[in-house]
Amino acid sequence: MIEPKVLKGFRDSLPSQEIARQKLIGKVQSIFRSFGFVPIDTPALEYTEVLLGKGGGETDKQMFRFTDNGGRDVALRFDLTVPLARYVSANYASLSFPFKRYHISKVWRGEKPQKGRFREFIQCDFDIVGADNAQSDFEILLLIHTCLSQMNVGAFKVRVSHRGLLNRFLATMGLESTCPQVLRAIDKLSKIGSEGVKQCLRDEGLSEEAIDGIVKFISIEKDDFGRTLSTLEGMFGNCPEMERLKAIYAMMKSCEIDGDFILDTSITRGLDYYTGIVYETLLLDMPQIGSICSGGRYNNLAGLYTKENLPGVGSCIGLDRLIAALEELGSPLVMDSSYADVMVAKTEDDSGWSQKVAMDLRSRNVKTDCYVGEKSMGQQYAYAQKNGIAYVVTAKDGDRLTAKEIATRKMLENITIDELAALALGSKEER
Amino acid sequence: MIEPKVLKGFRDSLPSQEIARQKLIGKVQSIFRSFGFVPIDTPALEYTEVLLGKGGGETDKQMFRFTDNGGRDVALRFDLTVPLARYVSANYASLSFPFKRYHISKVWRGEKPQKGRFREFIQCDFDIVGADNAQSDFEILLLIHTCLSQMNVGAFKVRVSHRGLLNRFLATMGLESTCPQVLRAIDKLSKIGSEGVKQCLRDEGLSEEAIDGIVKFISIEKDDFGRTLSTLEGMFGNCPEMERLKAIYAMMKSCEIDGDFILDTSITRGLDYYTGIVYETLLLDMPQIGSICSGGRYNNLAGLYTKENLPGVGSCIGLDRLIAALEELGSPLVMDSSYADVMVAKTEDDSGWSQKVAMDLRSRNVKTDCYVGEKSMGQQYAYAQKNGIAYVVTAKDGDRLTAKEIATRKMLENITIDELAALALGSKEER
Numbered sequence: 001m002i003e004p005k006v007l008k009g010f011r012d013s014l015p016s017q018e019i020a021r022q023k024l025i026g027k028v029q030s031i032f033r034s035f036g037f038v039p040i041d042t043p044a045l046e047y048t049e050v051l052l053g054k055g056g057g058e059t060d061k062q063m064f065r066f067t068d069n070g071g072r073d074v075a076l077r078f079d080l081t082v083p084l085a086r087y088v089s090a091n092y093a094s095l096s097f098p099f100k101r102y103h104i105s106k107v108w109r110g111e112k113p114q115k116g117r118f119r120e121f122i123q124c125d126f127d128i129v130g131a132d133n134a135q136s137d138f139e140i141l142l143l144i145h146t147c148l149s150q151m152n153v154g155a156f157k158v159r160v161s162h163r164g165l166l167n168r169f170l171a172t173m174g175l176e177s178t179c180p181q182v183l184r185a186i187d188k189l190s191k192i193g194s195e196g197v198k199q200c201l202r203d204e205g206l207s208e209e210a211i212d213g214i215v216k217f218i219s220i221e222k223d224d225f226g227r228t229l230s231t232l233e234g235m236f237g238n239c240p241e242m243e244r245l246k247a248i249y250a251m252m253k254s255c256e257i258d259g260d261f262i263l264d265t266s267i268t269r270g271l272d273y274y275t276g277i278v279y280e281t282l283l284l285d286m287p288q289i290g291s292i293c294s295g296g297r298y299n300n301l302a303g304l305y306t307k308e309n310l311p312g313v314g315s316c317i318g319l320d321r322l323i324a325a326l327e328e329l330g331s332p333l334v335m336d337s338s339y340a341d342v343m344v345a346k347t348e349d350d351s352g353w354s355q356k357v358a359m360d361l362r363s364r365n366v367k368t369d370c371y372v373g374e375k376s377m378g379q380q381y382a383y384a385q386k387n388g389i390a391y392v393v394t395a396k397d398g399d400r401l402t403a404k405e406i407a408t409r410k411m412l413e414n415i416t417i418d419e420l421a422a423l424a425l426g427s428k429e430e431r
Numbered sequence: 432m433i434e435p436k437v438l439k440g441f442r443d444s445l446p447s448q449e450i451a452r453q454k455l456i457g458k459v460q461s462i463f464r465s466f467g468f469v470p471i472d473t474p475a476l477e478y479t480e481v482l483l484g485k486g487g488g489e490t491d492k493q494m495f496r497f498t499d500n501g502g503r504d505v506a507l508r509f510d511l512t513v514p515l516a517r518y519v520s521a522n523y524a525s526l527s528f529p530f531k532r533y534h535i536s537k538v539w540r541g542e543k544p545q546k547g548r549f550r551e552f553i554q555c556d557f558d559i560v561g562a563d564n565a566q567s568d569f570e571i572l573l574l575i576h577t578c579l580s581q582m583n584v585g586a587f588k589v590r591v592s593h594r595g596l597l598n599r600f601l602a603t604m605g606l607e608s609t610c611p612q613v614l615r616a617i618d619k620l621s622k623i624g625s626e627g628v629k630q631c632l633r634d635e636g637l638s639e640e641a642i643d644g645i646v647k648f649i650s651i652e653k654d655d656f657g658r659t660l661s662t663l664e665g666m667f668g669n670c671p672e673m674e675r676l677k678a679i680y681a682m683m684k685s686c687e688i689d690g691d692f693i694l695d696t697s698i699t700r701g702l703d704y705y706t707g708i709v710y711e712t713l714l715l716d717m718p719q720i721g722s723i724c725s726g727g728r729y730n731n732l733a734g735l736y737t738k739e740n741l742p743g744v745g746s747c748i749g750l751d752r753l754i755a756a757l758e759e760l761g762s763p764l765v766m767d768s769s770y771a772d773v774m775v776a777k778t779e780d781d782s783g784w785s786q787k788v789a790m791d792l793r794s795r796n797v798k799t800d801c802y803v804g805e806k807s808m809g810q811q812y813a814y815a816q817k818n819g820i821a822y823v824v825t826a827k828d829g830d831r832l833t834a835k836e837i838a839t840r841k842m843l844e845n846i847t848i849d850e851l852a853a854l855a856l857g858s859k860e861e862r
Contacts, residue, residue: 013473047436069541090436096817108476120474251782338467351682368466372562374564
């Protein structure tokens with residue numbers, strides 16, 4: 001006998017987990033589609049050379065990389081951004097730009113497994129490629145706002161900043177060259193606090209004066225987007241970065257969503273490749289969950305594969321974190337262990353009526369599981385209860401049914417199929 | 432510069448292709464859910480030993496197999512059936528039986544690429560595990576029937592047979608031992624004709640008398656399920672296989688779908704592991720497409736991993752074939768290149784009104800793409816046309832919009848957002 005085990009860092013998804021995941025994916029898909037974003041797909045396996053284009057270093061070591069039977073050096077993709085760059089380069093002539101795409105799919109990283117970190121996980125990316133303007137920046141922010149609003153995760157703020165402002169600020173102190181190190185230090189703020197950031201900057205050899213300046217900059221008051229914008233305008237005047245932020249803010253106001261955004265100079269996102277606005281989210285009731293939707297603008301996405309200049313802006317939803325947040329809230333989005341509303345029991349007398357009743361219920365939009373095992377009626381009720389099924393049909397006489405309401409253990413006698421359908425669909429709405 | 436190429440036998444999915452695929456997947460998912468089937472997920476990568484359990488031979492050579500960084504012998508899954516067997520064994524205590532699951536996901540096979548055959552493709556499996564009775568057999572057949580009916584692929588027949596009948600028939604001639612070879616020969620009938628089948632059987636060393644008997648058996652009249660059933664009853668009497676088929680037929684009649692099924696003794700499905708009913712589909716207007724949904728009953732699915740006896744019955748939708756069939760029919764299911772119904776143009780005067788109009792349209796269920804590029808109005812119309820978007824909003828004055836109807840090139844002046852929404856949703860229904 002072979003032990004039915006999965007690889008370290010990999011996992012099976014049980015029905016209740018997979019139902020939750022699929023519901024969330026269905027929900028974000030329908031939001032993406034309502035914005036006219038289109039789906040794409042790319043191979044899980046690519047030439048290593050293609051995938052390593054941008055990465056190297058840490059990424060290289062984390063890849064599932066091997067030589068295939070044809071002697072090719074291949075690897076499983078470790079994100080959806082590099083494949084996007086390869087994809088828009090390879091299919092440039094077939095696509096419409098600005099190209100708005102979403103991609104929800106698995107990626108693989110051979111990193112050390114730890115709590116909440118897996119070697120196989122789903123990424124949920126959305127990007128606009130081929131535009132560098134306030135409209136496209138804003139649209140990604142609006143999408144993030146729409147996703148969070150429709151998920152009912154409670155009050156939230158989207159924290160926005162612009163990489164260029166920090167660059168300008170460092171330039172005024174003659175510290176441009178330290179920018180990558182400063183970015184990474186600031187990015188750790190929420191984990192290590194401002195004293196920790198100061199120590200990091202000290203370790204990088206910055207002067208106490210510079211450090212004080214930086215900490216003051218990232219501590220600029222951020223209660224209201226418009227007020228922070230004014231403060232920054234006082235510092236930077238009319239530079240392109242301020243123009244961009246002001247245009248984005250005007251659109252937020254026009255769409256009446258400005259209250260859910262803050263301009264937060266402490267947001268940097270660690271990754272080197274961002275060049276414009278950057279953002280992350282904060283759930284006010286669950287700050288410990290961390291950002292569930294982050295990203296930014298990057299210019300020249302596909303420079304390694306094409307001469308076309310392709311600026312982009314995008315974001316990525318952390319599905320596992322979002323599920324954790326919704327579980328903490330007890331959201332009905334992640335609470336089902338079955339899709340079925342009604343189960344039709346298997347009885348001794350069955351010449352096909354149970355399948356017909358199930359069929360008739362389905363035609364009334366009632367999701368119906370026809371029990372096909374060989375267990376006693378008591379065990380069938382237990383099956384229904386375990387799977388969160390509200391009603392079990394146990395008999396049919398003419399056009400009348402007998403059904404058990406699982407929650408109350410009450411038998412409903414002589415009800416019509418329409419009455420049962422109404423009950424089942426009603427009980428669902430209450431949830 | 433790195434060439435943005437994909438591996439041989441792999442492919443990118445363009446937006447129009449991916450939209451078609453997602454629509455079909457969405458449709459079959461909602462059917463599976465209406466039957467109370469639940470989704471699962473398993474890792475793409477597994478221990479080679481686990482995957483090879485049932486396979487070996489051809490399968491072995493076709494696997495993407497390698498040693499991971501931890502020295503483990505691993506491989507990408509080549510189907511969803513072996514992972515299902517491993518999954519139910521590993522998660523036995525957490526699942527409800529009979530376990531009805533669907534699984535729509537990618538599999539990888541390193542076979543020689545040829546027209547319509549890829550090294551990475553999506554399988555769409557649905558199975559009931561843990562029941563061996565007519566109800567579960569019938570439920571899979573009903574699911575197949577529901578899928579084909581709701582896809583509007585025109586008239587079809589589901590061709591059903593039972594492996595046990597052929598075994599019994601061969602036994603009457605003392606030919607049980609040749610069963611696997613006979614099965615494989617008959618399975619080629621649609622490709623090589625009955626003369627070809629005869630030659631195959633001759634090559635296996637069967638006598639002309641036996642060959643005539645077999646060809647006669649697989650040619651039994653099959654216009655009407657009930658009539659064929661009677662013919663077979665005359666031959667086999669009341670054996671368990673006939674009892675099973677009769678019970679299934681009674682359920683078909685009870686659900687009034689018996690006219691779409693035929694009992695076809697020439698259906699065997701080549702795979703050795705089927706033990707009960709087997710079936711495939713035939714599209715009457717497009718027989719050349721082949722079966723788009725096939726399968727059968729197998730007993731002892733997970734014998735390699737567990738001592739639990741887990742009989743099963745299931746099927747697999749050939750998504751690529753189904754898409755080919757729907758394309759041939761010009762089905763609207765596979766004809767879109769965008770989700771958007773309306774596009775809001777980008778004009779010089781934009782202080783955010785376009786994003787607000789898009790937002791308001793979306794709140795009326797109109798999928799709306801806000802153009803965020805920098806092209807002229809003429810090029811924006813071309814973008815809309817290329818993406819099958821019916822209306823383009825070009826201006827807003829108070830609560831009145833100006834919009835262009837792309838198909839007629841007509842400008843609609845002074846319309847309200849509600850009027851535009853009604854037009855856009857109406858034009859969609861016509862499609």
